[in-house]
Amino acid sequence: MTEIQIASTDAAVSAVGRRTLLWRRFLRNRxxxxxxxxxxxxxxxxxxxxxxxxxxxxxxDYTALLQPPSAQHPFGTNxxxxxxxxxxxxxxxxxxxxxxxxxIFSTAIAxxxxxxxxxxxxxxxxVIMWLVDLLLVVPSFIIIAVFTPRLKAASSxxxxxxxxxxxxxxxxxxxxxxxxxxxxxxxxxQAARYMGAPxxxxxxxxxxxNIASILIIDxxxxxxxxxLAETGLSFLGFGVQKPDIxxxxxxxxxxxxxLTYPWLFLFAGGLLVLTVLSANLVGDGLRxxxxxxxxxxxxxxxxxxx
Numbered sequence: 001m002t003e004i005q006i007a008s009t010d011a012a013v014s015a016v017g018r019r020t021l022l023w024r025r026f027l028r029n030r031x032x033x034x035x036x037x038x039x040x041x042x043x044x045x046x047x048x049x050x051x052x053x054x055x056x057x058x059x060x061d062y063t064a065l066l067q068p069p070s071a072q073h074p075f076g077t078n079x080x081x082x083x084x085x086x087x088x089x090x091x092x093x094x095x096x097x098x099x100x101x102x103x104i105f106s107t108a109i110a111x112x113x114x115x116x117x118x119x120x121x122x123x124x125x126x127v128i129m130w131l132v133d134l135l136l137v138v139p140s141f142i143i144i145a146v147f148t149p150r151l152k153a154a155s156s157x158x159x160x161x162x163x164x165x166x167x168x169x170x171x172x173x174x175x176x177x178x179x180x181x182x183x184x185x186x187x188x189x190q191a192a193r194y195m196g197a198p199x200x201x202x203x204x205x206x207x208x209x210n211i212a213s214i215l216i217i218d219x220x221x222x223x224x225x226x227x228l229a230e231t232g233l234s235f236l237g238f239g240v241q242k243p244d245i246x247x248x249x250x251x252x253x254x255x256x257x258x259l260t261y262p263w264l265f266l267f268a269g270g271l272l273v274l275t276v277l278s279a280n281l282v283g284d285g286l287r288x289x290x291x292x293x294x295x296x297x298x299x300x301x302x303x304x305x306x
Contacts, residue, residue: 032285
């Protein structure tokens, strides 16, 4: 074998061993496993549950207006007789779809743009970083608030995902660029370059796979952040548009009567907290697996001073 082939093989073996070590560390993190289990359960329930219910989220029951939780309606009903359980599952489903799609798209954009800027360098790097700085100061909330309410429900969800992803990748791209500046000097990247591999091949086959663990952590944490962003926009009427619903729109509808009819508000709010908390626990667990020193640092901060 040539020295170039040996360097590439050693890098591949090292990457496999590192992934095994990270997986073992993650499995030892009980809060992260609990968060992943809850997140998986919520995902399954939100997509399977509606098919098991006797009521559709839009179906009206005029004999049960604003009824509290009961055997017939476990989460109660709203002002026009819609089943709150069916509506909550529908809202959770939409919020999860938006959160996961935004996290995947924004992380993918950040990985490609950051890796390209860091690897190529020169004037392309300066132009890309100028674009990143420009997007960081653009008032994304105003842009989303202007465009999303003008579309119908299905189109508004697609546009909301695209806009949240477009305005959510810049900070991660800066981090990826910094890591790429270091990786491009490594032996396996230099070997691929000397063998004549094109730039896009080096980025997708050598740079991005070696920062995949960081990207997975970032994507996981972005799920919770995207769900909160969607909830805030929908709460203000700028997110998911009627007749479709999300957790944010359900919380907004139940806020006015939160004291008199608390079931209109509490179930959607509780699921929102549980979903975001679970996503953050998974993200923290992945971060601790990649960098165990971060867990020790947090433990030291929690210890009371004597």
